[in-house]
Amino acid sequence: xxxxxxxxxxKTNAPIVVGLDPMMKMVPEYIQKAAFAEYGETxxxxxxxxxQFNKGIVDAIYDLIxxxxxxxxxxxxxxxxxxxxxxxxxxxxxxxGLVVIGDIKRGDIGSTSEAYAVGHLGKxxxxxxxxSAFDEDFATVNPYMGSDNVKPFLKVCQEEKKGIFVLVxxxxxxxxxxxxxxxxxxxxxxxxxxxxxxxxMDRPLYEIVGEQVAAWGESxxxxxxxxxxxxxxxxxxYPEQGKILRRIMPKAFILVPGYGAQGxxxxxxxxxxxxxxxxxxxxSSRGIIAAYQQEAYARFGERGxxxxxxxxxxxxxxxxxSALGH
Amino acid sequence: xxxxxxxxxxKTNAPIVVGLDPMMKMVPEYIQKAAFAEYGETxxxxxxxxxQFNKGIVDAIYDLIxxxxxxxxxxxxxxxxxxxxxxxxxxxxxxxGLVVIGDIKRGDIGSTSEAYAVGHLGKxxxxxxxxSAFDEDFATVNPYMGSDNVKPFLKVCQEEKKGIFVLVxxxxxxxxxxxxxxxxxxxxxxxxxxxxxxxxMDRPLYEIVGEQVAAWGESxxxxxxxxxxxxxxxxxxYPEQGKILRRIMPKAFILVPGYGAQGxxxxxxxxxxxxxxxxxxxxSSRGIIAAYQQEAYARFGERGxxxxxxxxxxxxxxxxxSALGH
Numbered sequence: 001x002x003x004x005x006x007x008x009x010x011k012t013n014a015p016i017v018v019g020l021d022p023m024m025k026m027v028p029e030y031i032q033k034a035a036f037a038e039y040g041e042t043x044x045x046x047x048x049x050x051x052q053f054n055k056g057i058v059d060a061i062y063d064l065i066x067x068x069x070x071x072x073x074x075x076x077x078x079x080x081x082x083x084x085x086x087x088x089x090x091x092x093x094x095x096x097g098l099v100v101i102g103d104i105k106r107g108d109i110g111s112t113s114e115a116y117a118v119g120h121l122g123k124x125x126x127x128x129x130x131x132s133a134f135d136e137d138f139a140t141v142n143p144y145m146g147s148d149n150v151k152p153f154l155k156v157c158q159e160e161k162k163g164i165f166v167l168v169x170x171x172x173x174x175x176x177x178x179x180x181x182x183x184x185x186x187x188x189x190x191x192x193x194x195x196x197x198x199x200x201m202d203r204p205l206y207e208i209v210g211e212q213v214a215a216w217g218e219s220x221x222x223x224x225x226x227x228x229x230x231x232x233x234x235x236x237x238y239p240e241q242g243k244i245l246r247r248i249m250p251k252a253f254i255l256v257p258g259y260g261a262q263g264x265x266x267x268x269x270x271x272x273x274x275x276x277x278x279x280x281x282x283x284s285s286r287g288i289i290a291a292y293q294q295e296a297y298a299r300f301g302e303r304g305x306x307x308x309x310x311x312x313x314x315x316x317x318x319x320x321x322s323a324l325g326h
Numbered sequence: 327x328x329x330x331x332x333x334x335x336x337k338t339n340a341p342i343v344v345g346l347d348p349m350m351k352m353v354p355e356y357i358q359k360a361a362f363a364e365y366g367e368t369x370x371x372x373x374x375x376x377x378q379f380n381k382g383i384v385d386a387i388y389d390l391i392x393x394x395x396x397x398x399x400x401x402x403x404x405x406x407x408x409x410x411x412x413x414x415x416x417x418x419x420x421x422x423g424l425v426v427i428g429d430i431k432r433g434d435i436g437s438t439s440e441a442y443a444v445g446h447l448g449k450x451x452x453x454x455x456x457x458s459a460f461d462e463d464f465a466t467v468n469p470y471m472g473s474d475n476v477k478p479f480l481k482v483c484q485e486e487k488k489g490i491f492v493l494v495x496x497x498x499x500x501x502x503x504x505x506x507x508x509x510x511x512x513x514x515x516x517x518x519x520x521x522x523x524x525x526x527m528d529r530p531l532y533e534i535v536g537e538q539v540a541a542w543g544e545s546x547x548x549x550x551x552x553x554x555x556x557x558x559x560x561x562x563x564y565p566e567q568g569k570i571l572r573r574i575m576p577k578a579f580i581l582v583p584g585y586g587a588q589g590x591x592x593x594x595x596x597x598x599x600x601x602x603x604x605x606x607x608x609x610s611s612r613g614i615i616a617a618y619q620q621e622a623y624a625r626f627g628e629r630g631x632x633x634x635x636x637x638x639x640x641x642x643x644x645x646x647x648s649a650l651g652h
Contacts, residue, residue, distance in 0.1 A: 023437065024451070032453070041453035073438045077445035078452070079459030080413065084406050107468055108431055109498040111349065112399045119403035125350070126404070127358070127367035133405030142433055144470040144493060146500030167470060172435040174472030178535065182510040184528050202510050205531070209504065 001137045001162045002253060003225045005099045006278060008066030014317050015277065015324075017101060017255070018061060018309075019285025020089060021071035022050040026290040028302040031056075047081035050074070053305075054089045057289055058096055060306035061313050067099035069255075069283055090135055100136045101255065105167065107142030107149045114152035121164075122156040138163045140233060140255070143209050147216070154220045154230070161222065163229040163253075166213050168245060169206040171235025171258025179206045206241060210248040217251050227253045227279070234272065236264025236282065243271035246279070254280040260287030260316070266323035277324045288312045327463045327488045328579060329551045331425045332604060334392030340643050341603065341650075343427060343581070344387060344635075345611025346415060347397035348376040352616040354628040357382075373407035376400070379631075380415045383615055384422055386632035390639050393425035395581075395609055416461055426462045427581065431493065433468030433475045440478035447490075448482040464489045466559060466581070469535050473542070480546045480556070487548065489555040489579075492539050494571060495532040497561025497584025505532045532567060536574040543577050553579045553605070560598065562590025562608065569597035572605070580606040586613030586642070592649035603650050614638045 009015050024032070024046065032049050039045035058068070070093075075086035093100050106116040115124075120139045123130040141153055141164045153164050169179055182202045210232065217228030228251045234242050236258035246254065254272050258264040259282045272280035291297040292308035300308035335341050350358070350372065358375045365371035384394070396419075401412035419426050432442040446465045449456040467479055467490045479490050495505055508528045536558065543554030554577045560568050562584035572580065580598050584590045585608045598606035617623040617638035618631040626634035 021438070023441075036453055041455045043450075043452065043457050043459065046450070046452045071434075071438055073432070073434055073441040073445070077441040077450045077459055079445065079450075079457070080406055080410050082445075082459065083409060087406065105432070105434055105468075106399070107433070107470075108397075108399055109496070109500075112347070112397055115349075115399040115403040119399070119405065119408075124369075124372070124403045124405075126369065126372045127362055129367045131369050131405070133369065133403055133408065142431075142468050142470055144433075144468055144504060145496050145498060146503035146505075148498040148500040170435070170471050172471060172474040174435075174474040177472035177538070178470060178531065179472075181531065181534065184508040184510045205504065205507065208507065212503070 001099065002227050002229055002231075003222055005066060005253070005281070006225070006227065008099055009278065009281065012064060012066050013321070014065050015273070015281045015320065016065050016313065016316060017067040017069045017281050017283045018057075018065055018288045018313065019069045019071060019103070019283050020054050020057070020289065021074045021285045022053050022289065023074060024049070026286075026293065027053045028305050030302065043078045043081040046078045047085040050078070050082070051085040051088050054085075055092060056306040057309045058093055058098070060310045061288075062093075062096040062098055064310070064313050064317065065098070067101055067281065068093050069101040069103050071103040071285070087134060094135070099138070101138040101140070101165070102134060102136030103140050105140045105142050107145055109145055109148040110152070113149045117153040117156040121153070121162040122160050138165060138231070140165045140167065142167050143212065147212070150216055154216060157220055157229040161229070163231060165231040165233050165253075165255040166209070166216070168209045168213060168232040169234045169238055169241045171237045171262050171264070175235065175238075179209075180204045183208055207244065207248060210245045213252050214249045217249065221251070227251055231255055233257065235262075236268055237262055239268040239271060242269070246271055256280055256282045260284040266319035269320065270323055273324060282320060284316055288316070327425065328553050328555055328557075329548055331392060331579070331607070332551070332553065334425055335604065335607065338390060338392050339647070340391050341599070341607045341646065342391050342639065342642060343393040343395045343607050343609045344383075344391055344614045344639065345395045345397060345429070345609050346380050346383070346615065347400045347611040348379050348615065349400060350375070352612075352619065353379045354631050356628065369404045369407040372404045373411040376404070376408070377411040377414050380411075381418060382632040383635045384419060384424070386636045387614075387639050388419075388422040388424055390636070390643065391424070393427055393607065394419050395427040395429050395611075397429040397611070413460060420461075425464070427464040427466070427491070428460060428462030429466050431466045431468050433471055435471055435474040436478070439475045443479045443482040447479070447488040448486050464491060464557070466491045466493065468493050469538065473538070476542055480542060483546055483555040487555070489557060491557040491559050491579075491581040492535070492542070494535045494539060494558040495560045495564055495567045497563045497588050497590070501561065501564075506530045509534055533570065533574060536571045539578050540575045543575065547577070553577055557581055559583065561588075562594055563588055565594040565597060568595070572597055582606055582608045586610040592645035595646065596649055599650060608646060610642055614642070
C-alpha cells in the first residue's frame with residue numbers, strides 16, 4: 001500500500017492528502033435540511049449529512065489527489081450512525097481509487113492493540129468467516145505505550161501490505177509538553193549503547209520516538225521500494241524538527257498535518273521531502289473541505305462548496321509544487 | 327461521577343473494576359452457536375455473541391462491584407455491530423447501577439479531542455436536539471499530544487460531572503520505552519522553575535505526566551469531595567512507581583490495570599491507596615471474565631462461566647481486602 005500511495009502521488013503529481021474531518025458547522029444548510037427531512041434531527045440524520053457532504057467533496061477532487069484522511073473522531077461523536085458514515089466514506093473513496101488513511105491515533109497493548117489493528121487494517125475472524133470492519137489502508141498510531149502497541153500493527157501491516165503512521169512530533173501548540181522534553185544522555189546510552197556518538201548527547205523525546213520508528217520500519221519493508229510500511233506524523237508547524245526527523249528516519253514516509261489552518265506553509269515543508277520530491281504527504285482538512293467558508297473562496301457560496309474544495313486543492317498543489325521547485 | 331464512584335466503592339467495599347474485554351475465544355460455544363444461528367457468522371453475529379456473554383457476566387456480578395471498564399477495541403474490531411454491542415453493554419451496566427469507565431485511550435487535539443470528549447462523555451448537538459453517543463461515565467485518555475488533548479475533556483467533565491483517567495505509567499512490559507526515560511533537570515527547571523528542589527533532579531517522564539495530571543485535576547474538582555475529575559492510570563506491575571505517583575497526584579483517583587493475568591498482586595497495591603482505603607480502583611479483565619477457562623475455576627464449566635466470574639470477583643475482593651488490612 002505504501003508503494004500504491006507513492007505511485008498515486010507520482011501520477012497526480014500531488015503529495016497531498018485531504019482530511020475528511022466534517023464538522024456540522026461546515027455542512028451547508030441545504031444538505032443538513034435534506035438529511036434531517038429524511039431522518040429527523042437524529043444521529044442518523046447527522047450521519048447522513050456528513051456522508052452527503054463528504055461525497056460531494058470526494059466527487060469534486062478525487063482525480064487531483066492520491067489520498068484522503070478521514071478523522072474518525074468527527075464520526076464517532078455521532079455514535080453508531082456516525083461510524084456507519086465513516087465506513088461508507090472509506091468505501092466510497094476506495095471506489096474512486098483513493099488511498100485511505102484512517103486518522104484514528106489508537107494506542108493500546110497486546111491483544112487490545114491487535115484488535116485495533118485487525119479492525120482497522122486487517123480482517124477479523126467470526127467463526128469460519130472473516131471481515132474487514134473499517135478497511136482503511138493506513139492508520140495513525142500513538143507511541144506512548146511503547147512497542148507493545150506498535151508490534152501488533154506491524155504484524156497486520158506485513159500480512160495485508162498496509163501501513164501505519166506513528167505520532168512523532170505533532171503539529172499542535174502543546175505538542176512540546178512531552179515530545180520536546182530533553183532525554184538524558186546517560187539513560188539513552190544504557191538503552192542503545194552501541195550507537196555511540198549520538199547517545200552521548202541529550203536529545204528531545206521526539207528524536208527517540210523517531211529512532212524507534214526507523215527501527216520498526218526496518219523490520220517492516222515491502223518486497224520492493226525504498227519506503228517502509230511504518231511512517232511517521234511530523235507537524236508542518238515544526239520545520240526544524242522535520243529536517244532532523246527526515247534524517248533520523250530515512251525510510252519512513254512522513255504524514256504532515258498542520259498545513260493551512262494551523263499555520264504551516266509550503267515553503268516550510270521542503271525538508272520533509274527527499275530529493276525526488278517523495279517521502280512526505282501533506283494534509284489539509286478545514287482548508288480544503290470548508291474552503292467555501294473562507295473569504296478567498298466565498299464566491300462559490302454554499303451550493304458551490306465542493307467546487308470551492310477543488311479550487312483550494314489546486315491552490316495547495318501549486319503552493320507545494322512551487323516550494324519543491326517542480 | 328467521581329463521588330458516585332467513591333460511594334459505590336464504599337457500599338460494595340470493593341475498590342474493583344471488571345474489564346469487559348470480550349474476545350471470541352472466551353465466549354462459550356453455546357453462546358456463539360445461538361448468536362450465529364440467529365445472525366449467521368457475521369459481524370452482527372459476533373456483536374450478539376459478545377453482548378450475550380457480557381450480559382451473563384454483568385447479571386452475575388453487578389451487586390459485588392462498583393464499576394465496569396469495557397475496552398472499546400474489543401468491540402470496534404467487529405465494526406458497527408461490535409460498537410452497537412459496546413453501547414448496549416454501557417446501557418445495560420447503567421441499568422444495573424454500575425459506573426462505566428470507557429477504556430478508549432483516545433488522544434487528539436482541539437476540535438478533534440472535543441469530538442471524542444463529547445461523543446464519549448457528553449452530548450453532541452444535531453440541529454435543535456442533543457444526544458449521548460456512547461454515554462460512558464469516565465474515559466481513559468492518552469497524554470502524548472499534551473494539554474491540547476486533555477483540555478477539551480476537562481470542559482466536558484465539568485459540564486457533565488464526569489471524569490477521565492490519563493495514562494501515566496501503563497502496566498505493559500514496554501511501557502518504560504518512553505515513560506521511564508529520564509528527563510533532564512535543566513529542561514524541567516525552565517518549564518516550572520518555581521518549584522525549586524524537585525526540579526533540580528532528573529526524573530522519569532511518567533513523573534512529569536503525573537505532575538500534569540495533578541495540575542489538570544486542581545482545575546477540575548467537584549463541588550464537594552477530595553478527589554478530582556482527573557484520575558490517572560498506573561499499572562499494578564510497577565508498585566514502586568505507584569508509590570511515588572500517589573504522592574505526586576494526591577487528588578487523582580488511580581485506575582490500576584495489570585492485576586491478575588498481567589502479574590500484579592493485591593500486596594503490591596497497598597501504596598496506590600490512601601489511608602482510608604480509597605484513592606484507587608483495581609481492574610481485572612481476563613482474570614474475571616474468562617475465569618472458567620482457568621484451572622482454578624474449571625469446575626464451573628462453560629455453562630457456568632458467569633458463576634465462575636462471580637467466584638473470581640469474590641476471590642479478588644478477598645485478596646485486595648486482606649492486602650489493605652480491612
